Structures are given as C-alpha cells and as structure tokens.
Amino acid sequence: xxxxxxxxxIAFFGxxxxxxxxxxxxxxxxxxGRRTPLHALLGxxxxxxxxxxxxxxxxxxxxxRYAVHMIVFNAALMAFTYLILRAQYVLPLDQNxxxxxxxxxxxxxxxxxxTNTNWQSYAGESTLxxxxxxxxxxIHNFLSAATGIALAFALxxxxxxxxxxxxxxxxxxxxxxxxxxxxxxxxxxxxxxVACGVPQTLxxxxxxxxxxxxxxxxxxxxxxxxxxxxxxxxxGGGFFNANxxxxxxxxxxxxxxxxxxxxxxxxxxxxxxxxxxxxxxxQGWAILSAMMLMLxxxxxxxxxxxxxxxxxxxxxxxxxxxxxxxEVRFGAAASALFAVVTTAASCGAVDAMHDxxxxxxxxxxxFNMQLGEVVIGGVGAGIxxxxxxxxxxxxxxxxMVGRTPxxxxxKIEAREVKLSVLAIAVLPLVILGMTAISxxxxxxxxxxxxxxxxxxxEILYAFTSGVANNGSxxxxxxxxxxxxxxxxxxxxxxxxxxxxxxxxxxAGSLAAKKYTPATAGSFPTTGPLxxxxxxxxxxxxxxxxxxxxxxxxxxxxxxxxxxxxxF
Amino acid sequence: MAKDFTTSLRPxxxxxxxxxxxxxxxxxxxxxxVAQAVxxxxxxxxxxxxxxxxxxxxxxxxxTFASDRYFHPRPSAAGKGYDGTASSGSNYGPTSQPLAxxxxxxxxxxxxxxxxxxxxxxxxxASGSGLDPDISPDAAFFQVDxxxxxxxxxxxxxxxxxxxxxxxxxIAFLGDRHVNVLALNRALDAMGHPAP
Numbered sequence: 180x181x182x183x184x185x186x187x188x189i190a191f192f193g194x195x196x197x198x199x200x201x202x203x204x205x206x207x208x209x210x211x212g213r214r215t216p217l218h219a220l221l222g223x224x225x226x227x228x229x230x231x232x233x234x235x236x237x238x239x240x241x242x243x244r245y246a247v248h249m250i251v252f253n254a255a256l257m258a259f260t261y262l263i264l265r266a267q268y269v270l271p272l273d274q275n276x277x278x279x280x281x282x283x284x285x286x287x288x289x290x291x292x293x294t295n296t297n298w299q300s301y302a303g304e305s306t307l308x309x310x311x312x313x314x315x316x317x318i319h320n321f322l323s324a325a326t327g328i329a330l331a332f333a334l335x336x337x338x339x340x341x342x343x344x345x346x347x348x349x350x351x352x353x354x355x356x357x358x359x360x361x362x363x364x365x366x367x368x369x370x371x372x373v374a375c376g377v378p379q380t381l382x383x384x385x386x387x388x389x390x391x392x393x394x395x396x397x398x399x400x401x402x403x404x405x406x407x408x409x410x411x412x413x414x415g416g417g418f419f420n421a422n423x424x425x426x427x428x429x430x431x432x433x434x435x436x437x438x439x440x441x442x443x444x445x446x447x448x449x450x451x452x453x454x455x456x457x458x459x460x461x462q463g464w465a466i467l468s469a470m471m472l473m474l475x476x477x478x479x480x481x482x483x484x485x486x487x488x489x490x491x492x493x494x495x496x497x498x499x500x501x502x503x504x505x506e507v508r509f510g511a512a513a514s515a516l517f518a519v520v521t522t523a524a525s526c527g528a529v530d531a532m533h534d535x536x537x538x539x540x541x542x543x544x545x546f547n548m549q550l551g552e553v554v555i556g557g558v559g560a561g562i563x564x565x566x567x568x569x570x571x572x573x574x575x576x577x578x579m580v581g582r583t584p585x586x587x588x589x590k591i592e593a594r595e596v597k598l599s600v601l602a603i604a605v606l607p608l609v610i611l612g613m614t615a616i617s618x619x620x621x622x623x624x625x626x627x628x629x630x631x632x633x634x635x636x637e638i639l640y641a642f643t644s645g646v647a648n649n650g651s652x653x654x655x656x657x658x659x660x661x662x663x664x665x666x667x668x669x670x671x672x673x674x675x676x677x678x679x680x681x682x683x684x685x686a687g688s689l690a691a692k693k694y695t696p697a698t699a700g701s702f703p704t705t706g707p708l709x710x711x712x713x714x715x716x717x718x719x720x721x722x723x724x725x726x727x728x729x730x731x732x733x734x735x736x737x738x739x740x741x742x743x744x745x746f
Numbered sequence: 747m748a749k750d751f752t753t754s755l756r757p758x759x760x761x762x763x764x765x766x767x768x769x770x771x772x773x774x775x776x777x778x779x780v781a782q783a784v785x786x787x788x789x790x791x792x793x794x795x796x797x798x799x800x801x802x803x804x805x806x807x808x809x810t811f812a813s814d815r816y817f818h819p820r821p822s823a824a825g826k827g828y829d830g831t832a833s834s835g836s837n838y839g840p841t842s843q844p845l846a847x848x849x850x851x852x853x854x855x856x857x858x859x860x861x862x863x864x865x866x867x868x869x870x871x872a873s874g875s876g877l878d879p880d881i882s883p884d885a886a887f888f889q890v891d892x893x894x895x896x897x898x899x900x901x902x903x904x905x906x907x908x909x910x911x912x913x914x915x916x917i918a919f920l921g922d923r924h925v926n927v928l929a930l931n932r933a934l935d936a937m938g939h940p941a942p
Contacts, residue, residue: 373777395809497867
C-alpha cells in the first residue's frame with residue numbers, strides 16, 4: 180500500500196461527501212415535483228409525453244397501482260429490447276453483419292438491462308450492432324435507473340406522509356427523474372468523456388497497420404453516450420467486453436475517478452433527500468455514516484490484499500502488487516477502490532477483472548453484493564434496501580427495551596417487519612439455492628474456467644451478482660449457455676421485483692399510519708448508537724447466512740494461495 | 747387490480763416509444779454530432795498516423811511488439827493478443843495452474859533479458875482489457891538494455907528517452923505513472939539508427 184493509494188481513497192470519499200447535499204437537494208426538488216431551471220428547456224417534452232400517454236401527473240397512486248404500473252412498464256421495455264436484439268440483423272446500423280441474438284441470450288440480456296443488473300452474457304463488440312447498443316440497451320440504462328429512484332421516492336413518501344393512501348405517481352416520477360436529472364447529467368458527462376478520449380461515432384470499427392506491420396481492427400461505436408448513463412444509473416453494462424477496463428471506455432485515471440463518483444453520487448444524495456423528506460436531515464446523515472463505515476472497511480481490506488500481491492507469482496520471481504487483470508494506468512489502488520464501489524452500488528462496471536483478484540480481495544465485492552448492495556447501493560435500490568434493514572434495526576431495538584418500535588415518526592408493526600424480512604430473505608434463498616443446484620448439475624459444472632475453490636467462487640459470484648442486480652462477474656464463467664442464461668435471467672428478475680413488491684407494500688402501509696411524535700422513551704435514530712446498530716443488523720442479517728458459502732469459495736482459495744497449492 | 751393493469755397499458759406503451767426515440771435515438775445521435783464537430787480526433791478513436799497519413803494505431807489501444815528493437819507491451823488475453831475486437835482479461839484466479847504456467851514461461855524469457863533482476867508485476871501479467879497501451883516505468887527501464895543493444899544505441903540515451911516518456915495522471919494520486927508503449931517506440935524510431 181502506498182501514500183498515493185490512500186490519498187486517492189480519502190480524496191474520493193471527500194468529494195463524494197461534498198456532492199451529497201447538492202445532489203440531495205436536486206433530488207428533493209424532483210421528489211416534490213417542484214419546478215427546476217431545466218423546466219424551461221425540457222418542460223414541453225414532459226407535458227408532451229403526459230398528453231400523448233394520457234397521464235395525469237397529479238393523480239395519486241396507491242401502492243398496488245404504483246407497483247402494477249411499474250411492472251407493466253418494465254415488462255413493455257423488456258419486450259421491446261428482446262425484439263430488437265433478436266431482429267438486429269434486419270435493422271439499420273449493423274455494419275458488422277452480426278446475426279440476431281439467440282433466444283436464451285436475448286432473454287437474458289433483456290432481463291439483465293431491465294432489472295438494472297447489466298449482467299453481460301455476450302461480448303458487446305462482437306455481438307451487438309450499434310443500433311442494439313443505442314436503442315436496445317441505452318434506453319434501459321436510463322429507465323431502470325429512473326424506476327429505482329422513483330421506487331425510493333415512493334418509500335420516502337410512505338415515511339413522510341400521514342394517513343395518506345397515495346405514494347405519488349409512478350409515471351410522473353419516472354419522467355421527471357429521466358428528463359431533469361439523468362439526461363442532462365449524461366449529456367454533460369458524455370461530452371466530457373469524449374474530450375478525454377472515449378469514442379462517439381456511428382462507425383463500427385477502424386483498421387490500422389501497426390508499427391510492426393500487423394493489421395489491427397479497433398472496435399468503435401457510440402461509446403461515450405452509453406458510458407455516461409452506464410455509470411450514473413449504476414447500470415454497469417459496458418459497450419465492450421472488458422467494460423471500464425477497456426481504454427476506450429475508461430481512457431485515463433481521471434475518467435476512472437469520475438466514473439466512481441458517478442456510480443455513488445445519486446445513491447449518497449438520496450440519503451440526504453430521505454432525511455429532508457422526513458423532516459430531519461440528520462436521519463439521512465446517520466444512514467450515510469453507517470454505509471460509509473462499511474464501504475471504507477471494504478476498501479481497506481480489498482486494497483491491502485491487492486497491493487500485497489499474489490504469493491504464487493512472487494514465488495516465481497514477479498515482484499509487486501497483483502496486476503493480473505488490472506490496467507497500468509489505474510494500478511492496484513484505483514482498481515481496488517473501483518471494485519468496492521461498483522459492488523457497493525449495484526453498478527457492476529469493472530475497471531479490472533474481479534476473477535483475477537486475490538482470494539480475499541475478490542471476497543469483498545462478493546460480500547458487498549450479498550449484503551444486498553445497501554452500502555450506498557444502486558440508484559434508489561440501495562436506499563430502499565437499506566431502509567428495510569433500518570426497519571428491522573428499530574424492531575430489534577424495540578425488542579431490547581420492550582417498546583413498540585418507531586422510525587422517523589412512524590410506528591413499526593408486525594406487517595412492516597414481516598414484509599421487510601420477506602424482501603430481504605429473497606437474496607439468500609435464491610443465491611444459495613441456485614448456486615447449490617448449479618454446483619451439482621452437469622450443465623452448471625460446465626461453466627467455471629478455474630478449478631478448485633475458485634471455480635465454486637465463480638458460480639457463487641454469478642448468482643450473487645444476478646440476484647443482487649449487480650452485473651459484475653468472475654468472468655471466467657462461461658455463462659452464455661441456455662442453462663446459465665435461463666437461470667440467471669430468472670435470478671435477476673426475482674432479485675429485482677421480489678424485493679420491490681414487498682417494499683412498496685411497506686410503503687403503502689406506512690403512508691396510512693398517523694404521525695407518532697418522538698418522546699423521551701423513543702429510540703434515537705441519529706446518533707452513533709443507532710449507526711452501530713444499523714451496521715450490526717446489516718452484517719448479521721445480510722451477511723451471516725453467506726459465511727458458509729464464502730468459506731467454501733474465497734476463504735478456501737485464500738488458504739490454498741498461501742500454501743501455494745494450484746488447481 | 748384488473749383496473750390497475752388496464753390503466754397502465756397506454757402510458758406504458760406510449761412512454762416506451764417516446765423514450766426510445768428520445769434516449770435511444772435522439773440522445774446518442776445529438777452527442778455524436780457534437781462530438782464529431784468538436785472532438786473529431788477523440789470521437790474516432792484517437793488514431794495516430796504516420797508521416798504519410800496512414801493510421802498506425804490508437805493512442806489508447808495497445809498493440810503487439812515482438813522485435814527486440816522495440817519495447818514490449820504486457821501479455822494480452824484479447825483474442826490472440828491485442829485483438830481490438832475481442833477485449834478480455836485472462837480471468838485466471840489466484841490459484842490457477844494455467845496462470846502459474848503462463849507466468850513461469852514469461853519469467854524464463856524475461857530473466858534471460860536481464861538476469862538477476864526482479865520482474866515488474868505488470869510485465870508478467872495480462873491486463874484487464876487485453877489492450878492496455880501502457881507499461882509501468884519499471885517495466886520500461888527493465889527493457890532498456892535489450893532495446894539499446896538491438897539498436898546499437900547507448901543505454902543512457904534510451905534510459906533518458908524512457909524517463910521523458912513517463913506520463914502521470916492529471917492529478918498525481920488518481921492513478922499510477924505509466925509509459926505509453928506505442929508513443930515510446932515511435933520516439934525510439936525517431937532517434938534514428940546510428941551506425942553500429
């Protein structure tokens with residue numbers, strides 16, 4: 180580890196904290212449906228969309244209607260992308276004459292982008308036409324992100340409203356978030372990325388002859404526009420197979436820093452927005468503090484492992500950090516930080532290959548996802564996942580002191596606790612269940628590239644990434660088979676919507692309750708005691724169930740690595 | 747519930763179409779237009795041309811160098827090596843036998859070049875993209891003796907050239923210092939070939 184590495188990490192968290200309140204303020208304006216300076220430009224688009232679609236933006240929707248409309252919209256988007264991917268060979272901008280995607284791959288990809296996972300079972304530059312990238316995928320990068328933030332708004336309203344039946348209007352939330360936040364930031368970021376070297380062209384490739392006279396074809400395309408929203412919307416689906424490790428997606432250490440900030444800035448801003456929505460910004464800072472503690476601990480472990488390097492290679496005479504799968508312009512520190520950030524959020528973009536991390540360095544991204552990606556988390560999904568843990572935390576605190584638990588002025592009762600547990604239980608159930616099945620079926624065992632415990636880690640990582648809607652991979656796994664495409668497609672769908680529906684039910688139930696003012700006997704949910712309790716609940720409820728699987732995978736791998744045992 | 751479903755259809759279908767036009771067509775095409783006008787070099791892949799105007803590479807994408815007269819890049823897992831249409835890392839885990847075998851082979855070759863010296867990590871490991879255009883300054887200095895000998899140049903002159911070719915990130919702590927292999931090799935060619 181170096182001073183330079185730690186300076187980077189500290190600077191990153193400093194800038195992120197500085198961005199939290201401005202982003203939170205902007206999000207709060209959208210949460211309340213207030214007019215922003217951008218309305219002058221984009222307001223007509225918004226009202227035009229409402230008129231064409233027959234939407235009354237002021238119609239209040241019950242949690243059921245909010246949920247049904249959200250699911251139907253996402254299903255329509257998914258069908259749209261499925262058709263484009265299947266039919267890309269008859270559509271324009273297919274200069275490389277790629278075939279249509281096979282059914283299982285198109286299904287997997289459509290689910291993957293709809294659920295904000297962006298698991299990539301395909302290699303972009305050798306499978307997808309430019310039209311498929313733009314029209315089929317970029318649109319999901321916006322709308323799955325907007326859906327996530329809209330859902331977080333709905334839950335905030337559940338906490339903030341008193342004896343109300345409505346949670347807001349899904350269409351209005353989704354449209355405003357897209358038009359006044361995601362699109363304008365993406366426009367600015369995309370152009371900045373181009374200035375730094377990210378290509379943006381409709382040409383599919385450029386042919387060159389190298390200095391030694393070898394022909395080299397460079398895949399190109401409209402990369403910058405996808406790259407900007409890929410990070411901002413915590414989607415993570417890269418234009419190229421190597422994702423943000425590819426120099427065209429992430430050309431410099433500066434773009435790398437910007438990409439990491441983009442991943443977390445909306446998620447951290449939403450914690451502030453939550454505090455403001457419930458009338459006490461300290462509530463938001465308390466949540467962010469708990470998240471930050473876990474994030475920094477993860478970075479410390481991952482960075483120290485990667486900087487220390489792989490003893491197997493040291494033994495062969497190679498000095499220094501673990502550089503397998505890493506880019507020189509980033510080095511160990513920026514790669515480790517990126518890995519932790521991208522899995523703390525549900526982004527899944529990678530600037531280094533997680534499969535080639537040291538055993539414990541690779542454990543941290545895996546564990547981050549298994550916690551449910553609530554350490555800041557994906558846009559919207561992180562905060563609504565975390566608030567479910569907060570409900571369980573006040574419940575546990577209530578049990579200890581023998582009082583009805585309250586959180587931000589709402590009594591937490593049996594219904595909310597049951598629904599929260601239901602939502603959180605989806606993760607271990609599906610991740611461990613599907614990993615277990617795949618570890619015995621021949622079709623599952625055909626997947627891993629690596630042998631020994633690391634092969635098991637590859638399977639575990641895939642289902643963890645799928646259910647948690649992350650999308651990063653231990654990419655050695657050959658996942659573009661009907662078996663894995665199908666299983667992971669189902670896993671991603673369950674991981675997204677089987678958390679969302681109970682979560683919206685909680686929101687509906689909370690909105691209907693009356694306000695319960697805090698008394699001297701209420702458990703304070705702003706101080707260090709609360710932050711400690713939150714961290715404890717997340718680690719115990721979210722993490723403990725996965726420890727045996729981690730022992731079989733990365734921990735066994737680590738012990739083998741120290742002994743120099745190879746597979 | 748049924749009413750919730752029926753009322754959702756028109757907005758769902760209309761907004762799918764509307765957003766597809768705005769976000770899937772309008773946004774990328776508009777940015778492409780601006781990017782091509784304002785940053786044509788970067789927008790088209792930061793290509794490097796020789797004096798005749800022929801494209802010989804990209805500033806950002808590594809390429810294969812096999813001759814002793816050139817500095818070598820890192821091992822690559824992209825296709826058969828530096829395949830610009832098949833970016834990929836090796837994805838070998840830390841306890842992978844194939845990884846150890848590959849590294850052992852590279853170490854044997856590299857040790858012959860500079861006996862007794864520790865091998866810089868990046869020179870014996872494959873990058874994440876397989877297209878890494880850079881090597882570490884250590885990895886460049888490691889190769890100086892070989893390149894100087896093959897070209898009949900003074901070791902100090904080549905070392906000077908490497909020193910001048912080191913790039914740092916825009917803000918020093920954001921990433922690691924590195925040397926762009928293509929730029930270094932072009933500078934090397936520009937030094938000329940003194941008679942042996």
